Amino acid sequence: MITLIFTALPGLLLLPILISFIFPFIFQDIAYLITLLRSGMKFWGYVRKTPAHTVVDMFLEQVDKHPDKPFVLFGEEVYTYSQMDKLSNRAARALRKYGSVKSGDCVALFMGNAPSYIWIWLGVAKLGCSLSCINSNIRSHSFLHCFACSGAKVIVAGPELKGAIEEVMPELRKDNIRVFFLSETSISEGTESLLDKVKAASDESVPKSLRSFVGGKSLAMYIYTSGTTGLPKAAKVTHNRFLLATTLFEICKVKARDIVYTPLPLYHSSAMMIGVHGCISKGATLVLRQKFSASQFWNDCRKYNVTVIQYIGEVMRYICNVPKSDDDATHNVRMAIGNGLRTDVWSEFLRRFGDVHIYEFYASTEGNIGFVNYTNTVGSVGRLNYFHKKLNPYEFIKYDIEKDEPVRDSKGHCIKARKGQPGLLIGKISSSAPFDGYAGNIANTENKILRDVFRKGDIYFNTGDLLMVDQQNFIYFHDRVGDTFRWKGENVATTEVADILSLVNFIQEVNVYGVPVPNHEGRIGMAALRLFEGEELDGRKLYSHVRDFLPNYARPRFLRIQNAMEITGTFKQRKVGLVKEGFNPIIITDPLYFLDEREKKYVPMTQTIWDEIKAKKIKL
Template sequence: MALYDPYRHDMVAVLGETTGCLALPNLRDKMKHHPEGYRILQERPCIRLSTLDMARLRGLPDGTLGREYVRFLEDNKVSPDTRMPPKFVDDEELAYVIQRYREVHDLMHTLLGMPTNMLGEVVVKWFEAIQTGLPMCVLGAAFGPLRLSARKLQVLATELVPWAIRSGRNASCILNVYYEQRWEQPVESLREEIGIFPPPDIRVGGRAPLPLPAPLPVQVAGPQRTRRSPAAMLRLAAFAALLLFFRVSLELSWAQAIPALFIFYLGSGGWDFFLIFIKTIRRDVTTGLVLLRVKWQVWRHVREKNTIAKIFQKTASKYPEKTALIFQGTGESWTFQQLDEYSNQVANFFYSQGFRSGDVVALFMESRNQYVGLWLGLAKIGVETALVNSHLRMEALLHCITISNSKAVVFGVEMMEAMQEVQPSLEKSIHLFWSGEASSESALPGAKHLDPLLQTAQRHQPTPPDKGFLDKLFYIYTSGTTGLPKAAIVVNCRYFRMSSLVFYGFRMRPDDVMYDCLPLYHAAGNIVGVGQCLLQGMTIIIRKKFSASHFWEDCVKYNCTIVQYIGEICRYLLNQPYQEVERQHRVRMALGNGLRASIWQEFMARFGIAQVAEFYGATECNCSLGNFDNNIGSCGFNSRILPGVYPIALVRVDEDTMDLIRGPDGVCIRCKPGEPGQLVGRIVKSNPLQHFDGYLNQSATNKKIAKDVFTKGDAAYLTGDVLVMDKYGYMYFRDRTGDTFRWKGENVSTTEVEGTLSRILNLTDVVVYGVEIPGIEGKAGMAAIVDPENSCDLEGFASELKKALPLYARPVFLRFLHEVSKTSTYKFQKMELRKQGFDPALVKDRLYFLDSRQGRYLQLDKAAFSRIQSGQQKL
């Protein structure tokens, strides 16, 4: 990516550090032999938002360095805080040199008058290549033009590159200028002092080079001569740059580098693979290093028999007075020491009550600080927590408590009514504890108020259990194909892996502040979100429930730098009327999944978000993906150069049955680029990163495993999701197959809903599936109900649904028909029903939709269909 796309400064860090072994010492020596450079090397200033007085710089006169630098940042929507700290340079001085180079890169744009579009970045790279001698600058300058049009290539070759080379040769070392003390100096004066020639009078896109006016046409005087085609020029430039890369990085002689390049070209598959290599090598190397780092840490924790609780204790010791959690609902703020002490009280209390390692406690409450402290405290004594979805009621709630063999249930006072409904069906031996404020009259009979009991508990560290990194931590419930939620096993290693890959892959920092409005009974809110607090020392803002109208207000109030989302959240925010507060925040990254490509850029542009950190993964899956380089619409990638490093694949499936399609050898057939297929991940029991821990129910575990997928005799995890991969390895989400779909941020089990509806309708045949609505993320539930006699009472049906299912699981559309087609094995055939959807022009059966305002089903005619399609009808 660094070679193909040099303006992606966040993607050139590793290349710069690993290939700068000769250039960095040379730059350091230049700084040491220059008075101003030596002072910079000694004082080591840094250019960050925290060190810049932006208000003062904005107030400086036009034309001064400070004013033009701020204008550049604001016009191009960039931030100095996006520069990565060095990770692969051991020498402290050399690490600062490469860091200083990164920080002054934007100042080079300001001095050279170049914007951050591709043409501007290539020009700056040519200047920096001459100035610094860094191989990554040379490669960026050579490969950047791959994305330019023929006209821009002509401007680049005839005007801009010659000027950049002359300026680079003439100018003094750019690292020997103490820019922080030159803010008030006019740009023209500083250019003259350094030795940068005035920019050519050509507009290069976006804002014109300082201080230039309108664009001038590029004229070629004299007789026209034959020119090479842009494609030929690009090939020559690419080969020359790669030849230089082999020469410098591998320390080969020219006689060795030339045949090495030739062998590489032939062995790689020719020019197409060569372009793929150029575009993806940086991405693949960077991500490979992240995988190696996490894998090494995992093996270390396995060897040392660590747990998440033990790792958190180290985090708490490192940041005792730092804020760990803030609950938006009450403003309650906990430091790491307070969270540690609260979790110790939880551990010591439950240990005193006879709970031991391997026991299970169900946690049933809404998100707040205590939620984290409770499961963390239980983990400190080896007790496993079953994180129950707070929306579940009746049979589903009872099922979750029962299948986990919970010895106790800890529930929030807000769940009192739900617990009253299931208490008669619970085993008498199950202990009940409630947390929160409530009157004694409303308390559940037999339940104990946990809060005062914890206040009297000991705060010392409990005796750690005999558990290791591969042992169970807690359970997260996912939609089940058996009709009720499945308890996915989350071991300590999985929690660490999911959280750490996100942290390192998306280049987060411990000083980030994350806004977490996702439910903590989900992996996204608890592992991806809260995990950054427990493992990395990040501050997390917990909000009980997402609010579109207060979202940016909260971000400003708590100085958030990262926000979590699901696709629907982004759309809800875009649907809000404009507010000034939506551009007053410090958020640099939106982290989540499900953001549609159609609103991706609009979301970034409107709210000023520099990076969308989109990822793909389920709680239990072994084939998570990450869009680490902000590629629009993608949920991640797999390397096309070395696909075996991360053993995942897209395999062909039958679209009607979703059965795997196999070749003559019995092995699954892999999809070609552009061909949709189910994502699968090879199960490697000896590798914690590729292991599949499964569910408490062994039958449910077996259904997610397929044999003979990659090779004969192997096993692979089936995601049930259809994705498509482009030629560069980027993956794009296409569909959720099988028995679940996603609606309003929740996974909906079609089997569970079918069973509930069938019971309400006296065991009639019911088929539930998801249908797409234009402009809305996920799929709305639709139920096809066999009702030949037109006997269904819609009012009574809607009333029963409210009692039996959470809102997100209730069908949005109803279709009443005479019969449903079945397979020879008596399975409902859903494919044709999905294709017909809810369009009354295609469906001749009776159709109804759920009006969310009235809470009842109304007839779906052409007028209602039109309102739904246009977004006028609220669902």
């Protein structure tokens, strides 16, 4: 028997090595699955409690556990868990007494990043109310639209937004809306002050009975889409969805000792749902900045001893575009959590700033499916995991870019995309993976639902995103459905073209889109470029680059040089205005260029070229 054991022992020891050689990511997949199951069990344990166990309850547990631990760092200010608790109690009492806010109401918050944003939210939640997080950058019609969607009767606004409020005050008065500025005294006619009332209120605990009716499916917050293609939509965020968002910090192994840097806007889900609530779930410390600054990013990280950073959209590109410094890699950041990181920026970030584990994830505020790149594979947003797919069913289906709809077979059912083929990501809607929809126009909610997908009666959430799974089961973001365009019978992904153009050394920023051409079918590629300071467009070099790296149909035929890119408050590039303006030199004052195949370079766009394209004298 002993001989048999010693004979088998080497084989048993070599087995894990053999398994990992055949299935190189199996142990990471298993670890991820275990974390998901553990987080899921914890989540369902909270959901089953009566009354519901919410983020507010999590926060109060952390207050009891370590009241004197810093919760929020802001400039030179330090707010402990206990101080934030007392401030939120005062805010709740002030709103209840002077704003006549009662349980079940919605309060609109219109202000920039500040610790007060967080304690107002906690105070509102303690009253059993929901919060409408209105983008502090929107104005006039967009503001009124977002506010109306929420059904709120009270607005709390930052003093710095006095002008924006005064602009819409006549409309607000018509509906008897109460407006409070977070100030000591009234600063505008028809408005009231709130800060003085908060300071005068008691900091005693708010009775839990005021929120005893709150369940996991109760509305906690409205978070608005960025409005890149129209008016923002108010996504309904329930208390259950908040709890689910906190599990990302569990998956990424954020610890209580971590210091998390969030220079992102609090009206966005990344900062609020993941950053603020993630820190609450772990008892970690949050570093908040009023406004993102690429030049001060690493100085802040060093100042506060930051260990975890958050990013979205183009944030990482801005950081990489800051002039190089000898202390680029001198920091304690071990982890970055976010989404929208392009592959070229990802690689550059690691080269410059050292060994930072990047947890790129895929998710949306209102969506019911998400992925996390737990293997730290550059460019990926996660992996296809059999058990994850069983727990939370989703599929990638073929999509017709030209018709702007999923491809269906003769029976009317959708067709699954193959590996290596971009497909529309859809998540099955169920009680465990709900889609709560949007406030206001019901058509907005209905437009995101696909019915009779694989069988009669099934329903799926349409993410509006094209993703691709490779042969190793890694998942990659491909493009937004509205951004991908069709030219000469081929689909062109704007993100892929932008990645290629970004490799050119004189290009700092790229925004690729498709524009209609007079008397031609489809949309042709165009790119808005921002060049590095002191650089000029080298038309011949750029032509050689796109010729070498892009197929003919994907090469941008037109370029537009801009001094600054227009972006949303959440660092997403706007395309709609650029598409509408096209490449007409009469309309556009920015320098325009045309890819001239005869000259083998990009040449200045002229009215003559425009006329010849319109008359089809120039072949595109």
